[in-house]
Amino acid sequence: MNQSPFFSAGRRALLLAGAALLTATAVPAAEAFKLDGPPKIAFIYAATARDGGWNEAMDNARQIVAQELGYPVAAAESIAEEASALKNAIDLYVQRGFNIIVTTSYGYSDGVLEAAQKYPGVAFLAASGTTNAANLESFYARTYEAWYLAGMAAGAVSQSKTLGMLGGFPVSVVNWDINGFTRGAQAVDPAIRTIALYTNSWWDPAKEGQAAQSILEQNADVIANNLSSAAPFTMAEKAGKASVGFQLDMSKLAPKGHLTSVVFHWDKHLVPTIRQIVGGQWTPTEHGAFPGMKEGVVDITPLGDKVPAGARERIAQARQQILDGSLAPFAGPLLKQNGEVAVVEGQHPDDATLWAMDYLIQGITGSVR
Structure with a gap:
């Protein structure tokens, strides 16, 4: 088990703003998002995927996503919660044709927003994130x-x-x-x-x-x-x-x-959300997604x-x-x-x-x- 990357300790002060979580820089999409190219999915972790806690729960969902949807799925581990490290990881994935990026740490919030703005044809899903845009939706559970x-x-x-x-x-x-x-x-x-x-x-x-x-x-x-x-x-x-x-x-x-x-059963959120993305039916919510027991998450x-x-x-x-x-x-x-x-x-x-x-x-x- 390694440190859960749910939040970066250096960013606690921002989280204490509480009400801003999942609302920061919210930019609602005027129409459904259109994916650029055939679906390829990448997960990015701030620590090892099999950490015995937060990351492992997310990685279990990654495996189910791969099994149920059948699209190419990749994962990058131990990507530091720094803008440059995240940027490099995302750039490499996009260059290889990956167009659905799932980030799994609060500390990625600002970096994933920058990436979403840089790659408008790529869909970004940010677990425990604080930023949203026309092609970016943060999500957490009740x-x-x-x-x-x-x-x-x-x-x-x-x-x-x-x-x-x-x-x-x-x-x-x-x-x-x-x-x-x-x-x-x-x-x-x-x-x-x-x-x-x-x-x-x-x-x-x-x-x-x-x-x-x-x-x-x-x-x-x-x-x-x-x-x-x-x-x-x-x-x-x-x-x-x-x-x-x-x-x-x-x-x-x-x-x-x-x-x-x-x-957590993050697949219960990710599988239907990715299906919506691929089907041209995904419109990111203004303040992020907040599923609970009803959704099975x-x-x-x-x-x-x-x-x-x-x-x-x-x-x-x-x-x-x-x-x-x-x-x-x-x-x-x-x-x-x-x-x-x-x-x-x-x-x-x-x-x-x-x-x-x-x-x-x-x-x-x-x-x-």
Whole structure:
């Protein structure tokens, strides 16, 4: 496992603008995009493709794209999150006739926009990106939906009524995972609290292990990991506690205590989107694509044996309600840690409000400051 390239640490300040994510330099297309030449697809990774986390989930989708669509598919690994490195990689692919480029890191956002402007006949899909254009669409998933269900599982097994969750940086997409997890747990037991710790890194096994140990020492009996390292699962397993994984199925890392993992199925977005591109039916959305459980892009893995039967039924019901739109994880009333109303009763946050989620909710110990 290598560092997840989901975001570049050097670009955190920009992400803290939250509401700007997936909206920056949005340029809606006046008509459907026309692909220049026969379809050839290239994926670009900031680290090794089989990293055990973010990249591996994306690379699994790459393989399915190749199998289902039958077009030529290539991949470049360990392309630095620098404009020149990305530019060189894209130039080489375009020269070889590749005209659908999938970039897989937030740190590529500015560079991929420049490439889109340079190559108007090439389609660009940017995972976790912040830029959009007539031939460029950024995309991410509604991960908070699946984290809500994972929180229900954690709340159902917790005896201490104390959960723990590790995150990388206090940015919107991490905050809504922590909040969604806690919200789901509180749906099972309103008395449950969550200890949130940010490691200020996307990959640091030593730091993640120390953070997990610290949470366990505070009487938490479930550790949820919003990162990719095996260390938190190892710590939880040694302590005889439960755990929840992210990005891929992490059950093998904690065979006794694993409850479920929140996982990506990026092929569910990429396959139909690429079909639209090839068919001349793709018009990039102004603020990027934001699929969720309904589209099959994010979900939870089968529940572990520790989750009781009654809880399984409630989780299955909640899952169906999220799919049919009758359950919104952040439906009001939703209160911030300081008691301020974040969402009033009878409403739920729109996408712009979600991207600006710079707070944690009541019931969480930890700070985004």
